[in-house]
Amino acid sequence: MSKAKRKISFVIPCYYSEKTVADVINRIEETVLKDGRYDYEIICVNDGSTDGTYAVLRTLAETQNKIKIIDLSRNFGQHAALMAGFHYVTGDIIVCLDDDGQNPPEEMFKLIEKCEEGYDLVSAKYSEKDKRGIIRSIGSRISFAMSRSLIDMPKDIELNSYYCMKRFVVDEIIRYNNPYPLVHGLALRVTKNMANVELRRDERAGGQSGYNLKKLIGLWMNGFTAFSAKPLRIASFLGIITALIGILFAIIIVIRKLTNSIQSAGYASTIAIILTISGIIMIFLGLLGEYIGRIYISINNAPQYVIRSTKNIEKEMGVGGE
Numbered sequence: 001m002s003k004a005k006r007k008i009s010f011v012i013p014c015y016y017s018e019k020t021v022a023d024v025i026n027r028i029e030e031t032v033l034k035d036g037r038y039d040y041e042i043i044c045v046n047d048g049s050t051d052g053t054y055a056v057l058r059t060l061a062e063t064q065n066k067i068k069i070i071d072l073s074r075n076f077g078q079h080a081a082l083m084a085g086f087h088y089v090t091g092d093i094i095v096c097l098d099d100d101g102q103n104p105p106e107e108m109f110k111l112i113e114k115c116e117e118g119y120d121l122v123s124a125k126y127s128e129k130d131k132r133g134i135i136r137s138i139g140s141r142i143s144f145a146m147s148r149s150l151i152d153m154p155k156d157i158e159l160n161s162y163y164c165m166k167r168f169v170v171d172e173i174i175r176y177n178n179p180y181p182l183v184h185g186l187a188l189r190v191t192k193n194m195a196n197v198e199l200r201r202d203e204r205a206g207g208q209s210g211y212n213l214k215k216l217i218g219l220w221m222n223g224f225t226a227f228s229a230k231p232l233r234i235a236s237f238l239g240i241i242t243a244l245i246g247i248l249f250a251i252i253i254v255i256r257k258l259t260n261s262i263q264s265a266g267y268a269s270t271i272a273i274i275l276t277i278s279g280i281i282m283i284f285l286g287l288l289g290e291y292i293g294r295i296y297i298s299i300n301n302a303p304q305y306v307i308r309s310t311k312n313i314e315k316e317m318g319v320g321g322e
Helices: 021-035 053-063 078-087 107-114 135-152 167-173 185-192 213-226 230-260 269-297
Strands: 006-014 038-047 067-072 093-096 120-124 162-168 194-198 309-310
Touching: 006 021, 006 078, 021 053, 021 107, 038 078, 038 230, 053 067, 053 309, 067 194, 078 185, 093 167, 107 162, 107 185, 120 135, 162 167, 162 185, 162 309, 167 185, 185 213, 194 269
Parallel strands: 006 038, 006 093, 038 067, 120 194
Antiparallel strands: 067 309, 093 162, 120 162
16 A cells, blocks of 8 residues: 655745736646655635736636635735635645745755755745845845844744745644734744755746835834834833933033033034934834734734635635635
């Protein structure tokens, strides 16, 4: 009796990718079948696309039951779409990749074989020139810096959008039910047993990135407020420093007054000090408000995502599939 093959679950968040996602799926299938060692499933999450993305996915799913479709009711963001897919994976190894062709499926086994060496999560690392837009490139660098300082990502690790994880990591990640998920942050809560593999990054096959400055700022705020209290500690530290500076200036003014050496201070310097201190206060009041606002939204049970319909998702998994 032959031994059952281990299974790979691919999770692809799809957003305005009607011209690229079919090619990505075909390349995944060709690569897995050529290797022959693994069974597979491909879970595509349509994240509120209003172009022809869902129609393309549905057509593919009608001819191949290994292609599973989750259609979200609106755009919830890449990480929420990943969370939706994670709830319905059945594989031993989960591979996440983009829908635009920049993550070459032909290189997947470099990640998987590294993971099979004993790592819990293995992410692509790109050594060549960044082929993404300037906003996305800068955003990634800021995200890496935030992850290292706020959520303790190992200094020698990069977490990009092309990575694979063992099943137990995903099972732990989906226990997070609150809005504003950040998958990398959730993974770092589970394990630090991670590695990178250098892969190429291809040119985007078509269209434009779904990440604009607004969405990147929203992603950064998730990192700030969902996984660390360090920003509040920084605010407290700066408050103490500012107060000490104020006390020091007050002592200097009193001493100079007593020794009759004080001179009339200019309005410009006074206003500059007031504006600086007021600016610091307003920044951290805004940060505090962001924390409180997200707590309020979580208390009111705002959903991570809402599923409109599915295709080839088994009904016993909890979703009314077709």
